[in-house]
Amino acid sequence: MTSPTEPGRLLLLDSASMYFRAFFGMPEYAAPDGTNVNAVRGMLDYISRLVDQYRPTDLVCCWDDDWRPQWRVDLIPTYKAHRVVEEVESAPDVEEVPDPLERQVPILREVLEAFGLAVIGAPGYEADDVIGTLATGAGQPVDIVTGDRDLFQLVDDAADVRVLYIGKGVGRHERVTEEWVRDKYAIEAGQYADFATMRGDASDGLPGVKGVGEKTAATLLQRFGDLDGIVAAALDPASEMGPGPRGKIKDAADYLAVAPTVVAVARDIDLDRSALALPTTPADPERVEALALQWGLESPTTRLIGVLAGG
Structure with missing residues (x-):
């Protein structure tokens, strides 16, 4: 009571x-x-x-x-x-x-x-x-x-x-x-929406970032904080992001511009x-x-x- x-x-x-x-x-x-x-x-x-x-x-x-x-x-x-x-x-x-x-x-x-x-x-x-x-x-x-x-x-x-x-x-x-x-x-719970955006979800028709699974998504969030930070790092030639993730994030630019609004x-x-x-x-x-x-x-x-x- x-x-x-x-x-x-x-x-x-x-x-x-x-x-x-x-x-x-x-x-x-x-x-x-x-x-x-x-x-x-x-x-x-x-x-x-x-x-x-x-x-x-x-x-x-x-x-x-x-x-x-x-x-x-x-x-x-x-x-x-x-x-x-x-x-x-x-x-x-x-x-x-x-x-x-x-x-x-x-x-x-x-x-x-x-x-x-x-x-x-x-x-x-x-x-x-x-x-x-x-x-x-x-x-x-x-x-x-x-x-x-x-x-x-x-x-x-x-x-x-x-x-x-x-x-x-x-x-x-x-x-x-x-x-x-x-x-x-x-990851932190507050990062979960960004994590889900990158991972994608076939059951909801969300493609995610091609080649980025849960482990890579978590690593990127640990290093760069959030999706905005990850995208900024991918676009910054001086950032410490490796060429593999960098290319995948840049290739998914159109998806990443809209997906966070759908997932949130x-x-x-x-x-x-x-x-x-x-x-x-x-x-x-x-x-x-x-x-x-x-x-x-x-x-x-x-x-x-x-x-x-x-x-």
């Missing part, structure tokens, strides 16, 4: 990262009408587990209102291009999602809202950007739950912001702090922070009960109700 002068913990959930993981990691579970609801059940169980373990006072299910923002595509056209449904030619881009999962997302959203859990997205932005904005200047300890390494750029010990990384599963998540990033990548999560979206408190009882108990009966969610909803009540 926090005191009136002690800020409680804010838990920020990368919702899509979590329900994709639930869909692919949980056994199929048929609702009374035959609909597979494994992602819904898994997501509710994940929330119960995390709330029970960390006892946050505030929680937000951060949503992809725009999973592939046009402003990022304008800068790097390959950004997430491989995930676009090919048959759909009209804007906006439609993400390729397995049909059994696509049917579950509206169900999940309805259940979350019936519980009164904050669900926040922003037009033109991804969930990562919502997370970045809510984590920045939060004035309270923040835990970010995600399987996306890009969010390591938000880790900040001084501001008490860490990532609960679910790459190995929610039950085996890792607490990512500045020391963790340092030990894993030999937004931290300044205009968001309503007034209703982030974790409820102790469902906002609409009758609706929760009806949805549980309709979709075969009695067990996970009962567990979440108990956890929210402090049980």
Whole structure:
């Protein structure tokens, strides 16, 4: 229990990262009408587990209102291009999602809202950007739950912001702090966005700097501090940068001019922070009960109700 002068913990959930993981990691579970609801059940169980373990006072299910923002595509056209449904030619881009999962997302959203859990997205932005904005200047300890390494750029010990990384599963998540990033990548957390820009990420359609992997990217950041320093050194014939990295950085000049904007999560979206408190009882108990009966969610909803009540 926090005191009136002690800020409680804010838990920020990368919702899509979590329900994709639930869909692919949980056994199929048929609702009374035959609909597979494994992602819904898994997501509710994940929330119960995390709330029970960390006892946050505030929680937000951060949503992809725009999973592939046009402003990022304008800068790097390959950004997430491989995930676009090919048959759909009209804007906006439609993400390729397995049909059994696509049917579950509206169900999940309805259940979350019936519980009164904050669900926040922003037009033109991804969930990562919502997370970045809510984590920045939060004035309270923040835990970010995600399987996306890009969010390591938000880790900040001084501001008490860490990532609960679910790459190995929610039950085996890792607490990512500045020391963790340092030990894993030999860089500072504040350098992670520049590190990711150079390394690239095929899953996001980011080519990176050709010939520069994690080890070289880390070495360059250790020597020159940040991407601006690295580019300046590459352009300076008198710098101590070797000919190999120098040529690779210079060859990637066009990419490096735009990629940092794509990789950096937004931290300044205009968001309503007034209703982030974790409820102790469902906002609409009758609706929760009806949805549980309709979709075969009695067990996970009962567990979440108990956890929210402090049980």
